[in-house]
Amino acid sequence: NAGVTQTPKFQVLKTGQSMTLQCAQDMNHEYMSWYRQDPGMGLRLIHYSVGAGITDQGEVPNGYNVSRSTTEDFPLRLLSAAPSQTSVYFCASSNHFGTGFYGYTFGSGTRLTVV
């Protein structure tokens, strides 16, 4: 049981490049989310999904795309990287708390630098 797996752990991009941050979970969780963490800003929600084929925007969605074709995977795409997207990105997953609250399980993060 690996939990939430994020790849890569570190990435350096040049301005204008595109890339996909991968996220996979093996807990059969319905909900998955992407956050970015910046000093003094906390964790800000980028996009989230309540199930395969369903996604919605969070607090800071601009410049990012997501799709969820399977329950397990929730990739985050940066279309044209900008220095403002330099951050630590976290993926997380959870089940609905209808039968109890267990919170979100987070991955270990991807540290992205855009130069």
Next chain:
Amino acid sequence: QQQVKQSPQSLIVQKGGISIINCAYENTAFDYFPWYQQFPGKGPALLIAIRPDVSEKKEGRFTISFNKSAKQFSLHIMDSQPGDSATYFCAAESNTGKLIFGQGTTLQVKP
């Protein structure tokens, strides 16, 4: 617009003291109010959570106090230990899985 506001940004407490972190929320459509703990280089992990129809929840040395009418809640860490040194995030979650965080509080417990 920040839906969950947290203070203080940083906190220094002596070993054995009480650490108190405060949060306020704006949207009433939240169903759970969790606290997460994060150590350097790691992802956040759930510490404790409360429903809005409960005024207090205690788990060991950690207590959440919840004031629904004021839209405020707080985390109290009793008998704070150096191992509690971490960043703490309050959050609010809706029943659609949307989880919004506060800005975080860096806690340092001095031996």
